[in-house]
Amino acid sequence: MQLQPRQQLLEIWRAMARSSYTAPDWRWGGRAEKNSISDAEQLLCLLSPATEVPVFRLDRPDETADDVIAALQRLGDSVEIPKLLIRVLTGYMREYSAPDGTPIFAGASYYAAPDGQILDEDQRGLDVVDSFSISVTLTVAVIGFVRVFRTVLTRENLRAEADELERLASRRLTAAMVGLLRSFAVNVFSADSDFGVELCRMVNQEGLPTRQIVEELREALREINARLRDDVQIGSGAREGSELDNPNRLFECGWSWGVVKNAPAIELIEDVDVGVQREGVAQAAPYLYFTVVALDAIQTLFSERTRLLGLLDETQLKLAQSLQLRWELTQSYWSTVATFGSGRWPLEDLPWRTTDGVDSDYLSLLVSGMVIQDLVTKRASDAELIRVGAVLEDLAARARITRRPFAGDPALELHHPGFRLGLELQDQPGKEFLVWTAADLSPQLLRRSLNLARLIADNTGRSRLLDLSDELWAHLFSRRIPDGEARGLWDQPSRAYPQLDADPDPAASWYFTKRVVDCLVAAARLIDSAPQPSEQLTRLAADLIVEADHLFDQEMLNGSSDSGRPLQAEREQIQVLLQRARTVRRTQPGTAVSIAQAVLRRLDKLSAARRPAKGIT
Structure with missing residues (x-):
């Protein structure tokens, strides 16, 4: 594999230190105006490698590698770097808390208006699943970082600062978990509705009668249906039980874009306070983008590191159990639908088409990620994993990463400005209330390819995915910002696609750079894992x-x-x-x-x- 994660991560850290810190102040914001998500993405560019890749650890100054210290020398030495991080992270936790202490999860500048107008403060202040999810990832990393760093602190004032940060991070973590539980959605519909027709059309790869498809699909989803009906007891989604009993109904599950309308408040034990649980307004239907974002975050709650360090308290463990149930059911649902039938999988029939009639290769990539994780859980064969790998290869070609684009190629819109999601209110179905743009196709495709390569034992299939990963990395590397203070960070897509307009003075996109860092962390895990035996x-x-x-x-x-x-x-x-x-x-x-x-x-x-x-x- 040509991708060398250690060298690349050190370069990113060097560029990040240059663009984010001028003593004594940390500089927030980048291409997007600062908000709870972008600032968390900026912090995770440091914390993700530091907490997930042992050679990049910063929480034990005596064990910090010399090249790591050299890359971050602008932030200080091996002792000053973690102390600075404690101060910066505490500032983030306080910045995104209301005066009464309620954590803030607003989408803010990541939202846009459908008509291009300026959003009002109420719209900008709406909670979004992306903020819940990245807060889970960030706070789990922060609590783990603090727990280890505290063991080497001797000064009482530094220990007090670390304790305060852990308290703030733990409160934000609990609130984010509550938000995810209240954003889960089960959309139930009849087989002959528009939703039902689109779902049956997508899964019917053999041209069977619709009645037969409906019966077979209901049978394939029977266990998931039963567990949604009987086991989902708190948060949103639980109220759909009676409708799921109807044999003429189909359903889909996952995460909406925010707290769904009429989602009940989560009852916590008396001494746990997460502030105000605001009323939801979001449509009670899953969005694939936010579903995948939530699933990736929830996985950190039951990772090996989280378990070994005991990062969750009693309340969080109970919330994590409820989220893990939704994690399992959601992945199983989408994997079952995507691999339905005995012939060609619906996933292989590109592009994926949702029940509301939207189709895109980006949606196929989102579904493939859920299929990969579910196949791992079920210990699927190499043959099934290789089929998903072939889909990733097709997506790379269709996205004009491994093939050259033609004049006016619409595929380039997935890279810039990105895939456009219209966010709807429950009270105004069919009408866009806000717009969210997802422009992470390339790094997400690379991360899925690396994760899949780590799972495949077949040398031929593994080699093809590693070759694909090299091509994807070459594409991403070409998109780095070459000049200015943000040089060495991302993203300038016009360097890979001259057809796109170039930004004369681009600032760092923490949204994109964080996802590139995720790819490099996945590459480090792949390299550090034991080779798959032949x-x-x-x-x-x-x-x-x-x-x-x-x-x-x-x-x-x-x-x-x-x-x-x-x-x-x-x-x-x-x-x-x-x-x-x-x-x-x-x-x-x-x-x-x-x-x-x-x-x-x-x-x-x-x-x-x-x-x-x-x-x-």
Whole structure:
């Protein structure tokens, strides 16, 4: 793989330190006006690698790598960097809290008006799932960072600052989890409604009668239906139970764009206060973009790091259980729909079309991410994973990343300005109230490709995905800002697509840069993971080890017991190598093959040395 995450992340950190900090002040904002999401994205460009990739850790000054300190030298030394982060993170938590302490999750400058007009403060102040989700990711990282850094603090005032940050982060985490529970939506509709017709048309890849498709789809979703009806008890979504009982109904589930209309407040234990739980206004129907964003965030709540460090308190653990239930049901639902039938998958019929009649390759990418995660949960075969990999390859070509665009190519709109989502109110269905733009197709495609490559054991399929990842990274690398204070950060799409208008003085897009950082973190995990063992190499290694064992036993039987020390040392080394080959045979079969071949060569030399020389008579 050509992508080298350590070097690239260090370059990003160096550029980020230059553009974000002028002592003693941290500089917020970038291409977008500062808001709760953009500022969190900026912070996560530092915190994600620092908390997820061991070689980038900043919470133990004695263990901080020299090249990391050099990249962030503008922020201080190994001791000053985490102290600065404590101050900056505390400032963020306070900035996005109301006077009464209620955490703020407004979309603000990330919202736009459908008619291009200026939004009023009420519209800008509406909560959005993207802010709930990124707050979960950020606060879990912050709490973990503080827990470790506190162990090396000795000064009482620094420990007090760390305790205050953890308190603020924990409150924001709880509030964000409550917001996600109140933003979950189950949309129930009849099979002959517009929604039902579109869903059946999407999943019917074999031209079967609609009645048969409806029956088979309901049967495939029966368990998910039952769990939504019986197990979802708190937050939004629970009220749909009676409608789900109707055998003539279909449904879809996921996250709306904000707290849904009439979502009940979440009852918390008496001493837990997250402030005001505001009334929802969002449409009670899932949006694929916000569903995927929420799923990615929820996954951090039950990650290995979160469990090992015990980052969640009692209340958060209960909320996490409810969110994990929705996480499982949502991924299972979309994976079932996307892989429905015995022939071609609906996912493979590009582009994906939603129940409200919108189709786009970007939507196919969103669905493929949910399919990948669900296939991992079900321990699916390489053949199924490779089919998703083929979809990612097709999407890269259709998005004009691995193929050149033509004049006026509409595919370029997915890169700039991006995929446009119309956000609707529950009280005004069919009418756009706000607009949200998603312009992360390229980095999201790379991250899914890297994650999928880590799961596939088949060498051919894995190699194809790694080749695709290299092409995607080359595309992303070409989009870096080349000049100015934001040089080395993202995004300038006109450098990859000259057909697009260039920004003469672009500022950093933390939205895009954070997603590139996510890709590099995924690449670091891929490189750091154990190689996927090949069954063919495993069998070959076993055969070679059996032969080497047998020949070694012959050597021990036929060799002289009073041989010199050099020969005895050689036999001992061979024995050690054989044991090593046995140890790594299942996890690193290629290594075992190499070791076994070296042993066989050494045994053959010993055997040849005992044979009498044949002279000429």
